[in-house]
Amino acid sequence: xxxxxxxxxxxxxxxxxxxxxxxxxxxxxxxxxxxxxxxxxxxxxxxxxxxxxxxxxxxxxxxxxxxxxxxxxxxxxxxxxxxxxxxxxxxxxxxxxxxxxxxxxxxxxxxxxxxxxxxxxxxxxxxxxxxxxxxxxxxxxxxxxxxxxxxxxxxxxxxxxxxxxxxxxxxxxxxxxxxxxxxxxxxxxxxxxxxxxxxxxxxxxxxxxxxxxxxxxxxxxxxxxxxxxxxxxxxxxxxxxxxxxxxxx
Amino acid sequence: xxxxxxxxxxxxxxxxxxxxxxxxxxxxxxxxxxxxxxxxxxxxxxxxxxxxxxxxxxxxxxxxxxxxxxxxxxxxxxxxxxxxxxxxxxxxxxxxxxxxxxxxxxxx
Numbered sequence: 001x002x003x004x005x006x007x008x009x010x011x012x013x014x015x016x017x018x019x020x021x022x023x024x025x026x027x028x029x030x031x032x033x034x035x036x037x038x039x040x041x042x043x044x045x046x047x048x049x050x051x052x053x054x055x056x057x058x059x060x061x062x063x064x065x066x067x068x069x070x071x072x073x074x075x076x077x078x079x080x081x082x083x084x085x086x087x088x089x090x091x092x093x094x095x096x097x098x099x100x101x102x103x104x105x106x107x108x109x110x111x112x113x114x115x116x117x118x119x120x121x122x123x124x125x126x127x128x129x130x131x132x133x134x135x136x137x138x139x140x141x142x143x144x145x146x147x148x149x150x151x152x153x154x155x156x157x158x159x160x161x162x163x164x165x166x167x168x169x170x171x172x173x174x175x176x177x178x179x180x181x182x183x184x185x186x187x188x189x190x191x192x193x194x195x196x197x198x199x200x201x202x203x204x205x206x207x208x209x210x211x212x213x214x215x216x217x218x219x220x221x222x223x224x225x226x227x228x229x230x231x232x233x234x235x236x237x238x239x240x241x242x243x244x245x246x247x248x249x
Numbered sequence: 250x251x252x253x254x255x256x257x258x259x260x261x262x263x264x265x266x267x268x269x270x271x272x273x274x275x276x277x278x279x280x281x282x283x284x285x286x287x288x289x290x291x292x293x294x295x296x297x298x299x300x301x302x303x304x305x306x307x308x309x310x311x312x313x314x315x316x317x318x319x320x321x322x323x324x325x326x327x328x329x330x331x332x333x334x335x336x337x338x339x340x341x342x343x344x345x346x347x348x349x350x351x352x353x354x355x356x357x
Contacts, residue, residue: 068326076329080336087340091348116288120281127277130319134270224321231320235312241284242308246291247301 075225079232086236089188090243097244099180103173106181110245111165118161119241122196125154126234129227136223144223145207151230152203155196162193185244192240195233202226267324276318283311 064070097106132147166186174182206226209215215222268276287307290300317323322330348354 066328068328072329073332076332077336080333080339083333083337083340084343087344091344094348095351095353112288112291116284119284123280123284124277126280126315126319127273130273131270134267134273228320231315234319235315238308238311238315242287242304246287246304 069221071221071225072228075228079228082232082236086188086191086239089184089191090239093184093188093244096180096184100174100182101179103178103182106185106244107248109169109172109174111168112245114161114165115241115245118158119237121154121161122158122234122237125151125158126231128154129230133220133224133227136220139220141210141219144219145210148203148207148210148223148226152200152207155200155203155230159193159196159200162189162196166190188240188244192233192236195236199226199230199233202229267321268318273318276314280311280314283307283314 066073100106128147128151132144132151135141135143135147166189174185176183176186203226206215206222209222210219287304290303290307295303316333322333
């Protein structure tokens with residue numbers, strides 16, 4: 001049976017056009033529906049949540065075997081694995097915090113007021129992040145962008161304070177290779193700072209993509225996933241602030 | 250096999266409930282207060298064991314509040330809770346064992 005040719009979908013230009021001359025084309029044509037998505041023989045969309053195009057920005061979960069968003073599941077699994085990363089760095093620091101030969105001790109170096117303020121800044125960035133998520137769920141794109149930008153600015157303030165702290169410590173005589181305390185401290189807080197920086201890049205990327213309407217499907221979920229990452233970075237700092245700065249060596 | 254799959258009817262087990270914006274602001278204020286308490290504890294002359302216990306308690310409270318409310322775990326499907334906490338508990342177990350191997354808890 002010959003099937004009519006399927007017009008090319010400009011959004012999916014790699015999708016082969018149905019060729020009525022070849023026997024397999026009928027099967028291909030039968031699997032391709034008007035929205036340009038490629039379905040396997042069982043009619044399942046091979047693409048994840050959010051790929052249905054502009055009509056599906058309503059937050060409905062895609063048909064997965066768990067009934068949950070695969071993207072969200074993946075983010076939580078990733079965050080679980082990040083616990084292992086930071087667990088290793090924190091426990092290494094705890095082991096080596098007393099090895100500060102040839103340099104000032106942690107208690108002499110740490111500026112608790114400055115670190116308290118930067119901790120507060122990061123906590124408030126978590127608030128602005130969750131406000132961005134609720135704005136995205138209300139489909140309020142303007143406020144979503146505003147709160148995302150504020151979150152990024154607060155995060156940048158935190159990173160700035162960290163950089164200032166590192167330079168002060170270096171001036172006081174604590175370098176990365178000075179002693180085991182220095183190595184473990186800079187590695188732990190440096191990794192955290194890099195995570196915050198990556199989070200800032202993600203936030204500003206989402207702001208840019210929102211402005212250019214480059215986010216297909218569920219915009220709220222994209223903002224929520226970035227939010228999960230950001231909050232995780234915050235809870236890691238909650239632990240670092242207490243174990244590294246507040247508990248005396 | 251029919252291709253007319255209505256994805257809107259797919260079972261959605263996620264819950265979109267959560268706090269209002271005011272509620273989140275309240276949570277943030279609570280977190281700020283807990284942080285201030287932590288800092289205040291360092292200025293008070295407390296016995297070592299009491300100081301550590303209070304500090305760790307406040308740290309865990311802040312952690313749980315952010316995870317439950319800001320990360321929405323309290324309102325979401327339990328599978329996410331199991332995924333995250335299994336990774337966390339595994340990490341805790343591994344690194345407590347590692348620290349014990351280095352005699353961290355016995356002061357060696």
